[in-house]
Structure formats: C-alpha cells, structure tokens
Amino acid sequence: MNEASQISATPIVSVRDLHVTFTGAKRPVQAVNGVDLSVRQGESIALIGESGSGKSVTLRSLLRLHPERKTRIEGRIDIAGHDVLALGNRALADYRGRVASMIFQEPLLALDPVYTVGAQIVESIRRHESISAADARQRALELFERVRIPSPARRLDAYPHEMSGGMRQRAMIALALACKPQVLLADEPTTALDATVQIQILLLLRELQRELGLAIVFVTHDMGAAVEVADRIAVMYAGRIVEEGSTREVIRNPRHPYTLALMQARADGAMTKGARLASIPGAPPDLAQLPVGCAFAERCVYAADACLKTRPDAVELGDNHRARCLRTDATAGVLGTRAEALTKVAALTESS
Amino acid sequence: MSIGMSVEHIGADPHGDRGGPAQPLLTVRKLVKHFDLKKSFVETMMGGGKVVRAVDGVDFNVLKGETLGVVGESGCGKSTTARLLMHLIEPSAGEIVFDGETVGSPALPLREYRRQVQMVFQDSYSSLNPRLTIQDSIAFGPQVHGVGKRESMTRARDLLARVGLEPSRFAERYPHELSGGQRQRVNIARALASEPRLVILDEAVSALDKSVEAQVLNLLMDLKDEFGLTYVFISHDLHVVRYISDRVMVMYLGKVAETGPAEALFEHPLHPYTRALLSSMPSMDPDRRTEEAPLAGDPPNPIDPPPGCRFHTRCPLAEAICAEQTPTLAATGTRETACLIHEPGSRHTQTGAAIYAS
Structure with a gap:
C-alpha cells in the first residue's frame, strides 16, 4: 500500500470531546455530543450519517463557521498546531484557507456570483501571500489545470453561473486548494452532482489526496461515495461517532x-x-x-x-x-x- | 383485446380495466416538449429563436401492474416527462393514450384522467398545503371529484392508518409538525385517496434518509399489491430503481436511450450510455474501487443538443457516422435501444456481438 506509507504517525487534525450546542431556539439543541476524531497527514476520513446526525456541524466547527452568538462549542480542536477554538479574529482569518479549507455541497451558493472565478481565486491567494496579481493569476491557472478544467485560461474569466455543475465543483476545489492548505474539509461535495460527474469528482479528490498529501475530512450520507475516497469511516448518530474503523472493516x-x-x-x-x-x-x-x-x-x-x-x-x-x-x-x-x-x-x- | 371483453369491463366498473391485461395502461407516442427561451422582437414576429429541447420525441409503454423505472442525469427530461404525463404542462407535440383512450379527448377528459393518475413529488413539504391539516389535505382530492365530506374524511383516516400513521395521533396535525418521512407517507396517502390506477413517483424517496427510505419503499410495494397499482418510478438512484422496477427506461438529453427488463438491463446494458451510467455507481467494495471515470465532462446543454446521436460527444465507441445519423429506438425482443451499433445496416463499424464479447 503506497497510500499507507504516506500517512504519518502524528495526527494533523485532533478533536477531543467536542460538544456543539445551538442556543438560538427555544430549547438548546445538542447537535454534537462528545466527538473524538483524529486524522493524520495524507489520510482521508469519511463522516457518515443521516440528516441531524451532527456530521456537518462537526465539520463546520473545524473552521469555526457557526454563528458565535448562538453557538456554544466545548472541547478542544487542534489542527496543524493551531488551537482552533482559541484563535482570535485575525488569526482565524489567516487560518481559514491557509491551514484548512472547505468545499461545499452547492458551489453556486458558495461562490460569489458577481466576480469571475479567476478573480476569486486571485483574491484569496493575495489575502494570504504577498504576491503580484499576475503571479497569483498564473497560480490560479495552474490550479485549474490541476483540477482538469478544460480550456482553463478561458474559464478563469467565467462567472460561476456560466459553468456546468461539475465544472463549478472543480473550480471550488481549485479555490479551496489556492493557499496550499494541509487539511481539506468537504461537506457533501458530490451530493448535488449527477452520477457520471460524481465519480469524476471523487476520483479527483482521491488523486489530490495522494499527490498533495492532504488530510481530507469528507462528510457524506452516501456509503458508496465514502468507500471510493475514504481510508477510514466514522459513522455518526445523534451527535456522536458510534462506530469508527478502516473502510474495509466498517463495510465488511x-x-x-x-x-x-x-x-x-x-x-x-x-x-x-x-x-x-x-x-x-x-x-x-x-x-x-x-x-x-x-x-x-x-x-x-x-x-x-x-x-x-x-x-x-x-x-x-x-x-x-x-x-x-x-x-x-x-x-x-x-x-x-x-x-x-x-x-x-x-x-x-x-x-x- | 376483443371489443366484447372491453364492453363487459365497462359495464362492470366504469373506472376499471378496459383493454384487458395485454393492453398497456399508458402509451406515449412521439412526446415532445420544447420550452421557449427569451426571444428577440424579430424572432417573435418571424418565428424561430432558441428552445430548450427538454423532451424530444419520447416513446414508451407502461404495462398494467408493472413498475417502470426512469433513470437519467439532470436535464435528461425525466421530470419533464412526468409533468407531461400528468398534463401539468402541455406537450408541444405527441400523444398520451391511457388504457386505449387518448388523454384529453371527449372519451377521457383531463378531469377524469387526473383522478386515475396521481403523482408524488420529491419535496414532501411544498407539495402539501401548510394551512390544511393532513386529513383535510388527503380528503381534498376526493371532494373535488364529488365524494361527500363525511365519506372522504373516513377514507382519509383509513388511508392514514394504511400508510402507518395512527389517525388519532396524526389526522389533525399540520405538515410542519411531521418529519420528512411522515410527510412523504401523507403525500402517498393523498395520491391514493382518489383511487388512482397509475401513480407517478418523481424522486419520491430521494430526499429521505436511507433508513427511512427503506420504510417508504416497503410501503410502496405493499400498497402496489393491495390496490393493484401501476407505478412510474423516477429516480437518479440506480440501486433503488433496480430494486423496485420491473422495467427500466434510460433517458439522455430528452430522448430514450434504452428500455428493457430491469435485471437484463442492469446485467447487460446495450446502449453505451447505460453502460457508462451503471459503471459510474460507486463500488461498495473497498478493494475494488473505481480507477477511471467512465465518462468525461458533464452532459451537454439541451438547448443545442449535439446532432446525430446525442451521446456521441461523450461516447467511447462513437464514430464519424454517429454525428450524422440519428439512431432510432428499435426493439429486439423485450428490449429497445437507440444506438447505431445495434441498428442493422448502419454504417457503424462495430456490431452488438463484438461489444458483448469484450
């Protein structure tokens, strides 16, 4: 297994006893109730569960995307040496995209409709690195080639609505990889796609994981998609991980x-x-x-x-x-x- | 189907079977739906302008008592076909024949047709009136068709019990008080309230979680046996379609690529698109993961579909002839496919037999 040899021993993502409670409603909703998770460099793990199992809430906590005022997060999250729950605003903005970044289920909602995708990638590269606009655009072009968008130079100047669903998802992956993160978080990245496009994106994620040595946390409700990309599977139910093991063990x-x-x-x-x-x-x-x-x-x-x-x-x-x-x-x-x-x-x- | 037999049936039950079991319940011929795009003034005056060819000449039968599965990617026209079958949108051309009578003709007016054909939609919440209790929602259809208030309420409560929702607990509730799975049960009960013969299920279980989906699939199969229903089951989930369907129709860009008995079609797909679609299903075996995506790119835009065979731009077996000649949907035994490889006398250099051998 050449894949296994790339996986290092120390975890890059370490979640300890995570509790997430939403306090906005009449009664507090305990969405996550004590999740422990560790992912090593170069390893991919799939969080599987039904709606309301807390899989997306766990994932979003890793980037602290929940509204601060209505959410209580307890426990500890360490990602690549950052104590995520203790980061200040500025440090959090530096951390997002640079250390860990996320791809979402619906790229049309996640991408800004009034800027070209190229401009969005250039913007995020220049937010994190002092680099000229021309160089950043060159990087964006390389990323588009990397995620295999056909005629990439022309596509950089396209708006999100001008692209097909599969192409938008590839553009979003390019955007997520723009600042060379070590951890890629994926929230149901293929659920909105057709079967023939879904398998292309799954294979692309697997290839990126192998070649860039990414740690991937992949949320899905589809066992089949999990089997295609994940080294390990964690099954969630009512805010807890009820079973965790290698993909082979959990499936068989x-x-x-x-x-x-x-x-x-x-x-x-x-x-x-x-x-x-x-x-x-x-x-x-x-x-x-x-x-x-x-x-x-x-x-x-x-x-x-x-x-x-x-x-x-x-x-x-x-x-x-x-x-x-x-x-x-x-x-x-x-x-x-x-x-x-x-x-x-x-x-x-x-x-x- | 002799005339004498059909007369007997009409005498026996005005809503019952007419043509006998051999006659298809639904026959669809050359069904076309083009949606106009925004036109310029000149185009409006002169005619022309671009259209979305959502459904572009579709032929199929639905046999009595069967479940016809319809699969395809988004934009292939499967949901438009469902809406056309219900006459929720007017077809641009083509004919729908329900048990021997043309839909919309004096013999089968739309109102009577719609009593016999019902539909269950994907979004269980938006297909129920939020201001009606669920028993009122279920009783609404029969009341429109002239069933008395008291009788329709009794029927609604019986149906609620039948779909596994205790009437005394659920009848007075509003849609927002139910879970997704429970709401979809209500939608199924609502569809059955007017005693239909054909139920069109458009992605009816797609929004449900796996554990709930299995409950609803079991329920659908029980109801089919109990009420002698015929289903058109539209889904993008190939596992579910294989499990529930007797026959399957595969659509691509507004046309039928292939139809056939479910098992035969899944075991030995004839059309290269069916083959690619089936091998796109994620493997459930961690030791035999998919290594290469069977198709590159997305489906083309139905506004300007490729000429000739619509699949030729993505087809691994395409030849020059495929861009020129449009394949016809030809039957071999119980199966039909629209591919030049299987069309005798076409100028495609490969034959069906050679493909099977590989």
Whole structure:
C-alpha cells in the first residue's frame, strides 16, 4: 500500500470531546455530543450519517463557521498546531484557507456570483501571500489545470453561473486548494452532482489526496461515495461517532447495530428482488431532548435494558476499530452470515 | 383485446380495466416538449429563436401492474416527462393514450384522467398545503371529484392508518409538525385517496434518509399489491430503481436511450450510455474501487443538443457516422435501444456481438 506509507504517525487534525450546542431556539439543541476524531497527514476520513446526525456541524466547527452568538462549542480542536477554538479574529482569518479549507455541497451558493472565478481565486491567494496579481493569476491557472478544467485560461474569466455543475465543483476545489492548505474539509461535495460527474469528482479528490498529501475530512450520507475516497469511516448518530474503523472493516464487518442496519437497508445488488428491505423502525431522536441512554436504543433490535440507562463508551474491537455499543458481542459476523444465507437461498431457488 | 371483453369491463366498473391485461395502461407516442427561451422582437414576429429541447420525441409503454423505472442525469427530461404525463404542462407535440383512450379527448377528459393518475413529488413539504391539516389535505382530492365530506374524511383516516400513521395521533396535525418521512407517507396517502390506477413517483424517496427510505419503499410495494397499482418510478438512484422496477427506461438529453427488463438491463446494458451510467455507481467494495471515470465532462446543454446521436460527444465507441445519423429506438425482443451499433445496416463499424464479447 503506497497510500499507507504516506500517512504519518502524528495526527494533523485532533478533536477531543467536542460538544456543539445551538442556543438560538427555544430549547438548546445538542447537535454534537462528545466527538473524538483524529486524522493524520495524507489520510482521508469519511463522516457518515443521516440528516441531524451532527456530521456537518462537526465539520463546520473545524473552521469555526457557526454563528458565535448562538453557538456554544466545548472541547478542544487542534489542527496543524493551531488551537482552533482559541484563535482570535485575525488569526482565524489567516487560518481559514491557509491551514484548512472547505468545499461545499452547492458551489453556486458558495461562490460569489458577481466576480469571475479567476478573480476569486486571485483574491484569496493575495489575502494570504504577498504576491503580484499576475503571479497569483498564473497560480490560479495552474490550479485549474490541476483540477482538469478544460480550456482553463478561458474559464478563469467565467462567472460561476456560466459553468456546468461539475465544472463549478472543480473550480471550488481549485479555490479551496489556492493557499496550499494541509487539511481539506468537504461537506457533501458530490451530493448535488449527477452520477457520471460524481465519480469524476471523487476520483479527483482521491488523486489530490495522494499527490498533495492532504488530510481530507469528507462528510457524506452516501456509503458508496465514502468507500471510493475514504481510508477510514466514522459513522455518526445523534451527535456522536458510534462506530469508527478502516473502510474495509466498517463495510465488511460493521459492529454497531446502526451501521449494520444501514448496510442492510441498502437497496443494493445484494438484495433479492421483491424481498422486503430491512428498514430501521422509527426516526432519529430529537436533539433538543436526547434520551439518557444510548440514542439508538429505541430503534435497535439488539437493545437490552442496560442500553436505556447508560451512554455506551467506545469498545475496542482491534485494528483501530471502535464501536459505542454494549452489544458488540451480538453483532459479530452478522453481515457475513446474512450474505451467506442469501446466496444459499438464491442457490436453492435456482436449483428447484 | 376483443371489443366484447372491453364492453363487459365497462359495464362492470366504469373506472376499471378496459383493454384487458395485454393492453398497456399508458402509451406515449412521439412526446415532445420544447420550452421557449427569451426571444428577440424579430424572432417573435418571424418565428424561430432558441428552445430548450427538454423532451424530444419520447416513446414508451407502461404495462398494467408493472413498475417502470426512469433513470437519467439532470436535464435528461425525466421530470419533464412526468409533468407531461400528468398534463401539468402541455406537450408541444405527441400523444398520451391511457388504457386505449387518448388523454384529453371527449372519451377521457383531463378531469377524469387526473383522478386515475396521481403523482408524488420529491419535496414532501411544498407539495402539501401548510394551512390544511393532513386529513383535510388527503380528503381534498376526493371532494373535488364529488365524494361527500363525511365519506372522504373516513377514507382519509383509513388511508392514514394504511400508510402507518395512527389517525388519532396524526389526522389533525399540520405538515410542519411531521418529519420528512411522515410527510412523504401523507403525500402517498393523498395520491391514493382518489383511487388512482397509475401513480407517478418523481424522486419520491430521494430526499429521505436511507433508513427511512427503506420504510417508504416497503410501503410502496405493499400498497402496489393491495390496490393493484401501476407505478412510474423516477429516480437518479440506480440501486433503488433496480430494486423496485420491473422495467427500466434510460433517458439522455430528452430522448430514450434504452428500455428493457430491469435485471437484463442492469446485467447487460446495450446502449453505451447505460453502460457508462451503471459503471459510474460507486463500488461498495473497498478493494475494488473505481480507477477511471467512465465518462468525461458533464452532459451537454439541451438547448443545442449535439446532432446525430446525442451521446456521441461523450461516447467511447462513437464514430464519424454517429454525428450524422440519428439512431432510432428499435426493439429486439423485450428490449429497445437507440444506438447505431445495434441498428442493422448502419454504417457503424462495430456490431452488438463484438461489444458483448469484450
């Protein structure tokens, strides 16, 4: 694995016991409840979860994008030697884009509609470096070539609305990379794109990670997209990381009942046609009044009495694979046996 | 479909089956929708000017009792097709035949057609009236079609129970008090309230989370069996379409690229676009990630679609002839495809057999 060899030992992103509470509403909303995360240089991690799981809130906290007056952030975030939560305004502006930068789901909303994309890239380079406008434009051109925008010189003078969706997303990636950050944060970067364009962007992210040695934190609700780019996967539910491990481990051998259920609910090729999908009953909990125990217990088929009383701590399952669940004994090998059972059934029906 | 048989059916049930099971429930012929772009004064006077060719000559059948999946990228015309099927927008040309009767003809006026064909939209919130309780919303359609107030309310509560929302808890609530999954259940109940035969589901599960999506898909399949429904299921999610559809239609830039039985189409795609679309699906195997994107660039603009085969600008198998000759949608067995490779006598140097071998 040449990819693994580039990953250094010390984490470049280190999040410890992160709590994010939004205080703007009638009742405080506990969006993130104790997230620990570490990402090493050259490593990519995918945060997976449903809407309201806290994945985007966690990501945005890394750049402190939440409105200060209505948000309470507790815990510690260290990125490349910066104590992010302690940065002053000026230092924060220097940090954003230079150390860590973000690509968003909808580039049309994230880019400024009244400036050409070239001008926006030049502006952000010159904000961080003392460099002439001509040199900055040359850098922007190189970036456009790097993210493979066709006829890049002409495209630098295009306005965002003149570009197609895939091209805009490439331009946004170029903008994010303009000041050579070490950490790239991506918030559902391919959700708004068509399937044939999505795979192009995913492959581009993987290539950039490998060649520039970026650390990538990638938020998505799509398991497939996560498998394509991530070295590790962290599954979030109700503001906590419920399972974390290498992509291979989490996909092949999920141990938290929620991950397991997500894998089983997929309408994949593995599903026998006409058979009912294994759905998860109920809906995610209200973040304004979280239960005392495990937040998933109410919907969990493995739940025991103890699950309703305590919030489970992470259980080490070996190989850097962790799950916050009291019943990891019950979930071992469930997915495997189920797949085997299905092939057996298929074989039987074919022979009969 | 003999005449005698259809007369019997009309006698038995005025809203029921007419042509018998062999006649398609919906036949769409040469359906066209062009949207005008802003025109100059001269263009308005002389005619001409640019148009968006959103749907440009689409032919397909929907058989009784089946689920037809429609897939394609944004701008391929799948949602426009859905709106045309409902007559929410007027087609520029073409014909829609519902169980043997032309839609909009005296035999099948739009009002009666719309009772039999209902639609569920992607955005569950904006498709419900925020000022009506959900039982009023569900009962509204039947009341428009002449069902009495009391009876329509009973029907609404029955349907709520059927889609898994306890009437005593939910009937009096307003849309904003429900979650996305619950609202989409309400929309499904609303669509079923006028006892339709065909339901068009336009990205109906796309906005839902995966765990909720599975619940709604299960519900849709149960309802189909229980009420004998026919579905047109539009989605960009190929996994879901494969799972729920009997037949699948693939669209590209306002035209049909390929139709066929779901399994056959997913296992052995005939059209190069279908092939590319299917291999764009992220692999779920961490050891076999996609190494090369099957297609470069974005779909072209439907304002000036490429001449000849519309896919030739991105097609890995395109030849010079593809830019000149427009392929026709030709049937082989149960499958139809519009590609010169599969068209006998075309001047494309490759043949279907050679492609299969590779």
